[in-house]
Amino acid sequence: MLTDSSNVFVTGATGLIGGELVRTLAAQPLGKIWALVRVAHDGSPAARLDHRLRRSGALLTGGTGAPPRALAGDVTAPQLGLSAADYEEVRRDVDIIIHSAAETSFIRAADCRRTNIAGAENLVAFSRACRRQPLLVCLSTAYVSGTMANTCISEEDACRPGSEHHNEYTRSKAVAEELVRSSGVPVLVVRPSIVLSAGVPDAAFARAILGFAPLLRELDAVPVSPHARADTVPVQFVVDSLVRLLQLPRLRFDCYHISGGEAAVEHAHLARIFDRFYEREVPLRLIPPAQWTRETHRTYVATPEQRRVFAALRNYLPFLNMNVLFENSRLRAELGDRFPALPPFTAYLEELLRLISRGRHALRLGPSARAARAARHARVRAATG
Numbered sequence: 285m286l287t288d289s290s291n292v293f294v295t296g297a298t299g300l301i302g303g304e305l306v307r308t309l310a311a312q313p314l315g316k317i318w319a320l321v322r323v324a325h326d327g328s329p330a331a332r333l334d335h336r337l338r339r340s341g342a343l344l345t346g347g348t349g350a351p352p353r354a355l356a357g358d359v360t361a362p363q364l365g366l367s368a369a370d371y372e373e374v375r376r377d378v379d380i381i382i383h384s385a386a387e388t389s390f391i392r393a394a395d396c397r398r399t400n401i402a403g404a405e406n407l408v409a410f411s412r413a414c415r416r417q418p419l420l421v422c423l424s425t426a427y428v429s430g431t432m433a434n435t436c437i438s439e440e441d442a443c444r445p446g447s448e449h450h451n452e453y454t455r456s457k458a459v460a461e462e463l464v465r466s467s468g469v470p471v472l473v474v475r476p477s478i479v480l481s482a483g484v485p486d487a488a489f490a491r492a493i494l495g496f497a498p499l500l501r502e503l504d505a506v507p508v509s510p511h512a513r514a515d516t517v518p519v520q521f522v523v524d525s526l527v528r529l530l531q532l533p534r535l536r537f538d539c540y541h542i543s544g545g546e547a548a549v550e551h552a553h554l555a556r557i558f559d560r561f562y563e564r565e566v567p568l569r570l571i572p573p574a575q576w577t578r579e580t581h582r583t584y585v586a587t588p589e590q591r592r593v594f595a596a597l598r599n600y601l602p603f604l605n606m607n608v609l610f611e612n613s614r615l616r617a618e619l620g621d622r623f624p625a626l627p628p629f630t631a632y633l634e635e636l637l638r639l640i641s642r643g644r645h646a647l648r649l650g651p652s653a654r655a656a657r658a659a660r661h662a663r664v665r666a667a668t669g
């Protein structure tokens with residue numbers, strides 16, 4: 285249980301969720317907070333952590349413990365790559381380990397295996413070596429379910445390392461989750477669905493999931509089921525849910541979805557928000573994948589630019605079309621009236637699109653691309669009456 289004297293060790297603190305978590309923990313009365321941070325051989329972990337926390341704006345105030353201390357390390361290294369002194373201090377004093385570090389790329393398969401599976405093994409070994417039998421909290425993902433479709437999944441149905449997966453990221457997370465849960469160390473697994481950086485004023489975090497949104501301007505149709513839904517949650521909901529679970533004296537389960545469940549909205553609804561935001565003259569058409577024939581593909585993915593954009597979308601399409609939601613009734617029941625605010629995607633989508641379009645790497649259309657798009661729209665309007 286997280287109390288005002290708990291000492292907490294966090295991995296992945298420079299990431300979206302880990303950074304918000306450290307920020308939130310630092311605002312609570314707590315014992316020590318250590319954050320494991322990767323650095324180049326001569327880099328400063330403190331500077332990296334400080335840089336990450338600043339990406340969220342001002343530090344939250346209210347904490348009465350020591351400020352978070354960044355420790356250089358790497359979850360794939362023996363003894364987590366900690367110096368002997370840091371290793372000994374954390375090993376001796378830690379009460380709760382929150383493992384948020386991961387390779388989250390959808391394309392770097394070998395890195396996913398190395399960081400997510402070997403990393404989890406190292407965290408289990410570290411937990412075993414710790415003096416106080418700490419609780420090992422693992423940030424898994426709701427998508428450990430693999431390639432399911434058109435369903436709402438509960439925690440019992442979910443982890444399927446041996447099933448088909450859309451990519452090595454979710455498969456490696458499923459393997460990692462299973463090895464952690466069968467390790468015998470005290471474990472809590474939380475499985476967020478798709479986490480969006482709502483409220484974090486940083487374009488790069490917004491782009492991590494929604495980077496494909498500006499690219500959609502290049503296309504007039506995509507193979508996405510209009511009535512499918514994807515389960516999304518804002519990052520603060522994930523962090524607040526986790527912290528509140530940890531504050532409970534006893535948990536009924538060792539695994540919780542942190543998800544939106546039935547609150548998810550249909551893609552057709554989101555597409556109209558994209559249309560408005562990008563001032564599309566012709567609404568983006570969502571065509572169910574079963575109706576997306578070769579002919580449709582040739583019609584709508586015709587120019588070199590459209591081919592480039594479509595290739596960039598390919599990794600996301602399977603997830604958009606799964607139409608899978610993740611039940612959150614277990615979390616709701618456990619937290620009761622402390623269940624955190626859960627705004628729908630529609631409440632923060634435009635804020636994220638605005639951030640992305642202001643970002644340094646935003647896709648900007650030159651005058652010739654703008655003219656080509658206007659001509660294309662005119663053709664589509666003429667063809668569709």
Ligand SMILES: NC(=O)c1ccc[n+]([C@@H]2O[C@H](COP(=O)([O-])OP(=O)(O)OC[C@H]3O[C@@H](n4cnc5c(N)ncnc54)[C@H](OP(=O)(O)O)[C@@H]3O)[C@@H](O)[C@H]2O)c1
Nearest residue numbers: 296298299300301322358359385386388423425476478479
């Ligand atoms: N975001 C989502 O939609 C989502 C959804 C469900 C579950 N999750 C899970 O939640 C956790 C956090 O996700 P996130 O979105 O915050 O990820 P993220 O933004 O990609 O951050 C990943 C973090 O892991 C660190 N890391 C990677 N390899 C490492 C290594 N070898 N040693 C030490 N640290 C390493 C990264 O450090 P560097 O800064 O040095 O790269 C970074 O701090 C992950 O376990 C992820 O699988 C995320």
